[in-house]
Amino acid sequence: MKKLSLRTRVVTGAVVVAALGAGTFGAMSASASSPAAAPAAAVKADTSNRNLQQTTHLTVAAATQAAQATLDAARKENQRISVAVVDRNGNTIVSLRGDGAGPQSPESAVKKAYTAVSWNAPTSELVKRLEQAPNLKDIPGTLFLGGGAPVQVKGAPVAGIGVAGAPSGDLDEKFARAGVASLAR
Numbered sequence: 001m002k003k004l005s006l007r008t009r010v011v012t013g014a015v016v017v018a019a020l021g022a023g024t025f026g027a028m029s030a031s032a033s034s035p036a037a038a039p040a041a042a043v044k045a046d047t048s049n050r051n052l053q054q055t056t057h058l059t060v061a062a063a064t065q066a067a068q069a070t071l072d073a074a075r076k077e078n079q080r081i082s083v084a085v086v087d088r089n090g091n092t093i094v095s096l097r098g099d100g101a102g103p104q105s106p107e108s109a110v111k112k113a114y115t116a117v118s119w120n121a122p123t124s125e126l127v128k129r130l131e132q133a134p135n136l137k138d139i140p141g142t143l144f145l146g147g148g149a150p151v152q153v154k155g156a157p158v159a160g161i162g163v164a165g166a167p168s169g170d171l172d173e174k175f176a177r178a179g180v181a182s183l184a185r
Contacts, residue, residue: 055088055158057088057159058158060093060094065182066094066159066180067095069178069181070083070175070179070182071098074098074163074171079165079175080098080101080165081101081109081164081175082101082102082164083109083175084162085160086110086160088117088159090117095110102164105164109162109163111141111142112145112164112172114160114162115144115148116157116160117157117160120150120152120157122146122177123149123173127146129144145172146168146170147169148161149161149179163175
């Protein structure tokens, strides 16, 4: 193979750089001037599409408001609790560990909230169902102790609030209901 002179190599390199630059500029100009085409398999998102379903979810701001109202209700009674708010799917939106709350309380609060929203019922009522169906307690992620309350819109669950750390499930649930009530204001 014949070795090229320095001048030939420099000129060839400059031509290649100019060609690449022009191609890139042209491609960018072309894409900037023409609108992007819609994907061929796009689904029309409207409420009349029977393949889609609309759901209602709590905002982060509303979940935080409810969690803070729950902590405030417990603080008024000198109770140290943790509170969790989960969405309809059981995903944690907000979890707050109150000052002095026990180390087990954050996880218990999440499980109580998950249990309440899953069955759309306060967890104190669900504890009673264990008498007829004791294997319910074996469902992963659930905790059948008083302290969970569902948040409902038109009777359907949209979130759950769970509380743990007070000396009884009744108190935990009382504070959870205070959080639910704060959303109605």
